[in-house]
Amino acid sequence: MTLNFAFSQTKTVSGTVTDQTGMPLPGVNVTVKNTTGRGTQTDFDGNFTIAASADETLVFSYMGFKPYEQLVGASATFSITLSEDTQSLDEVLVVAYGTAKKEDFTGSAVQVNGESLEQRPITNAISALDGAAAGVNVSAANGQPGSAPSIRIRGTGSYSASNTPLYIVDGVQFNGELSSINSNDIESLTVLKDAASTSLYGSRAANGVVLITTKSGRSGKPQISLKMSQGITSRGIPEYDRVSASEYYPLMWEALRNSLSMSSDTPVAEANAIASSTIYDELGQNPFNVANDQIVLEDGTLNPNASLLYAEDLDWLEPLVRTGVRTNLDFSYSGGTEKSDYYASVSYLKEDGYIINSNFKRLTARLNANTQVTDWIKTGLNISAADSDSNQAADAGSSSYVNPFRTTRYIGPIYSVHEHDLETGEYILDSDGNWIYDLGDNRVGGGGSGRNVIQETLLNVDRDKIFSFTSRAYAEFTFLQDFTFT
Numbered sequence: 001m002t003l004n005f006a007f008s009q010t011k012t013v014s015g016t017v018t019d020q021t022g023m024p025l026p027g028v029n030v031t032v033k034n035t036t037g038r039g040t041q042t043d044f045d046g047n048f049t050i051a052a053s054a055d056e057t058l059v060f061s062y063m064g065f066k067p068y069e070q071l072v073g074a075s076a077t078f079s080i081t082l083s084e085d086t087q088s089l090d091e092v093l094v095v096a097y098g099t100a101k102k103e104d105f106t107g108s109a110v111q112v113n114g115e116s117l118e119q120r121p122i123t124n125a126i127s128a129l130d131g132a133a134a135g136v137n138v139s140a141a142n143g144q145p146g147s148a149p150s151i152r153i154r155g156t157g158s159y160s161a162s163n164t165p166l167y168i169v170d171g172v173q174f175n176g177e178l179s180s181i182n183s184n185d186i187e188s189l190t191v192l193k194d195a196a197s198t199s200l201y202g203s204r205a206a207n208g209v210v211l212i213t214t215k216s217g218r219s220g221k222p223q224i225s226l227k228m229s230q231g232i233t234s235r236g237i238p239e240y241d242r243v244s245a246s247e248y249y250p251l252m253w254e255a256l257r258n259s260l261s262m263s264s265d266t267p268v269a270e271a272n273a274i275a276s277s278t279i280y281d282e283l284g285q286n287p288f289n290v291a292n293d294q295i296v297l298e299d300g301t302l303n304p305n306a307s308l309l310y311a312e313d314l315d316w317l318e319p320l321v322r323t324g325v326r327t328n329l330d331f332s333y334s335g336g337t338e339k340s341d342y343y344a345s346v347s348y349l350k351e352d353g354y355i356i357n358s359n360f361k362r363l364t365a366r367l368n369a370n371t372q373v374t375d376w377i378k379t380g381l382n383i384s385a386a387d388s389d390s391n392q393a394a395d396a397g398s399s400s401y402v403n404p405f406r407t408t409r410y411i412g413p414i415y416s417v418h419e420h421d422l423e424t425g426e427y428i429l430d431s432d433g434n435w436i437y438d439l440g441d442n443r444v445g446g447g448g449s450g451r452n453v454i455q456e457t458l459l460n461v462d463r464d465k466i467f468s469f470t471s472r473a474y475a476e477f478t479f480l481q482d483f484t485f486t
Contacts, residue, residue, distance in 0.1 A: 014049045015078035017042050017060060025062055025082060027220020033057040033069065044221035063218070110136070112189040114215065121231050121326060123351060123360065124148055125183040126210070129191060136191055145233075145324070145351040146179045146360030146390045153193055153208030165191075165208040166201055170368075170382050172472055173204075174212070180386035180468045182347040182364045184227070184330045187213045214382070216368050217334035217341035225332045233324030233354050245287055245314055245414045246302055252412075253279045253296040272298040284442030285414045287314065289425070309425025313416045317408040319454050324352040339372040355393040355404055357457055362388040378476040385469045392462040402460070407453040415443055417454055 017028045024046025031039035032052050042048045052058060052072045060068040065082040110132060117128050127149050130138035137152040153165050167174040169181070190211040192198045198205035217223075243251060257275040260266050266274070280292035288295055288306040297303055308314070332345040349362045363386070370380040393404060401407055418435040419428040427435045437455040477485045 010051050010053050011072075011076060012049060013052050013058070013072055013076055013078070014047070015080060017046045017048065017062075017080045017082060019065070019082060020084065025065075026223070027218050028060055028062040028082070031059050031061075033059050041220055109190055109192050110134075111191075114184075114187045117183045117186055117189070120183075121229060121328070122183055123349065123362075124179050125181055125186055125189065125212070126151055126178055128183070128189060129210075135193055143354070144358055144360075144390070144392050145353045146362070146388065148178050151210070153191060163207050165210050166198075166205050167210050167212065168201075169212045169470075170214055170472065171474075174470075176468050176470070177386075177388070177466055179360075179362065180364065180388060180466070181212065181214075181384075182330070182345065182349075182362075182366070182386075184332070184347060185214050185345055185364070185366050185384075187215045189213075214366065214368060214384075215332075215334070215343050215345075216370060217336040217343045219336045219338055219341065222333060222335035225330070225334075227328075227330040229326075229328045231326045233326060233352070235321070235354065239317065243413060245308060245311070246306075248413050249279065249283070249296050250300055250302055252283060254300055256282055257300070269298075272300070282444065283412065283414060284444055285412075285416075286422075287311075287414050287416065287425075310416055310420050310427075313418055313420070313427075314413055316411055316415075316417060316454065319417060320356055320404045320408065320457060321354055322352070322356055324354050326351045341370050343368040353393070355457070357460075358391055358393045360388070360390045362386060376478045378478070380474050380476075382472045383470070385467075387467045388465070390464045392464070393457055401451055402453055402456050404453055404457055411443070415440055417452070 017025045017030075019025055024042070024044075026042055026044045026046060028042040028046070028048070029039060030041065030048045030050055032050070033056065035056075038050070038052075040048055040050045050058065054072050054074060056072050058070045058072060058078075060070070060080055060082060062082055064084060066085040068080060068082055070078055070080060112128050112132050116132075117125060120128060122128055123146050127138065127140075129136055129151065130149070135154050137155075139150050140147070151165060152163055156163050167178070188211075190213070192205070192209040192211065198209045201209055253275050256279055257268075257271045260271040260274055261268055276296050276298050277293045279296055280286055286292050286295060287308050287310060288303070289309055290303050290306045294303055295306060327348075327350045329348045330345065331347070332343065334341075334343040336342060344367045345365065347362075347364045349360070349364075351360045353359055364384070365386075366382075366384045368380070368382050370378065372378050416438050419438045420426060421428060430436050437452040439450050439452055441449055443449045474486055479485075
């Protein structure tokens with residue numbers, strides 16, 4: 001009798017794992033198929049080394065990429081390219097009780113991932129929901145830098161009570177300023193819209209729920225990320241066409257003449273003469289180089305000899321606006337092992353608004369750490385801090401005179417920003433040699449007599465300084481089968 005024994009010889013297999021663009025992938029799981037405990041991970045440069053025999057198969061798996069299998073065979077080195085699996089990324093939703101596959105989830109929810117947030121220069125992360133989901137209406141409150149947008153889920157539920165949704169950050173209700181959360185720290189945003197999806201939160205979720213999940217580290221070598229972005233803020237649509245000072249006087253003359261003709265038996269010719277001699281008394285300002293009673297002729301046309309003395313000082317909008325500059329710096333450090341992970345970040349944001357004297361500054365820091373203490377105990381710690389400083393243009397949300405947009409549209413184009421010599425048109429200076437703002441004691445209508453919106457916007461201070469600090473620690477216990485207690 002002859003007995004034959006065959007033994008598979010184990011050898012060292014090495015290689016590199018990259019994505020489709022050739023970039024190395026750190027932290028890729030490399031295991032021997034149908035075995036337990038035989039595996040490794042790629043290093044920071046995507047390299048791996050593992051012991052396997054020729055008849056065994058290596059399995060490569062990485063979050064966001066399709067699994068790949070490679071028979072060892074006679075080769076000792078491999079170059080593995082993993083393909084992105086966009087479908088698997090979209091399959092999982094963060095919901096009230098954890099996560100769920102889209103195909104198994106029967107409620108109404110929509111999710112925006114962190115990659116979408118990073119591609120948009122937004123100060124408030126909630127702005128990313130604008131246009132991202134049906135039934136979710138996001139609108140800017142007033143356009144001030146750092147201001148939180150208004151969000152309505154499934155319409156307006158009450159005319160007297162609040163319509164603001166419930167915000168949950170990493171499983172905990174959040175009542176702070178949304179602008180204190182750095183959008184680059186967010187892994188995903190999920191909006192829960194219907195009763196089935198929000199039932200876990202009870203009546204607090206009557207206006208819907210927004211779940212914010214912040215980033216955590218991944219197993220593998222530490223990852224360092226430094227990002228800088230810069231942009232500008234400007235008007236989205238051009239200014240409306242407006243009448244000039246040379247057009248304004250004849251139009252107001254016509255209005256005065258018509259009122260004289262309609263309210264009395266005054267002949268048209270006499271009404272024309274009265275309008276020409278009294279139009280200055282009605283408007284209270286003469287920016288031309290002709291006498292007050294000779295600005296508009298009796299035929300309703302501007303005096304051909306009239307020219308503006310200070311045409312450059314009649315534009316009220318130009319001194320109020322500017323091209324705002326937005327600068328954002330982000331630094332993050334993350335990593336982990338098979339049993340723990342960590343993510344730390346620091347961010348600085350400075351944004352100058354479109355209106356003068358409006359800006360927003362923010363400094364944030366975050367630390368997320370999780371540890372698998374034993375097979376049935378997992379602990380974690382989330383710490384975040386934010387320090388913000390914002391200046392707002394005076395009464396930007398009201399219809400009062402100090403609203404710069406309202407005033408620049410109401411005021412007539414004949415009123416100057418600064419005081420001028422009535423004869424020469426020269427600027428009048430104060431004791432320090434500075435131009436004096438015209439308070440417009442002679443202005444009429446919406447001119448705001450006795451005030452100057454540009455001066456008030458520069459001098460008024462509406463400043464908010466907010467420092468916030470949040471921390472959360474948890475312990476998760478797993479026992480029996482599929483039973484978890486936190």
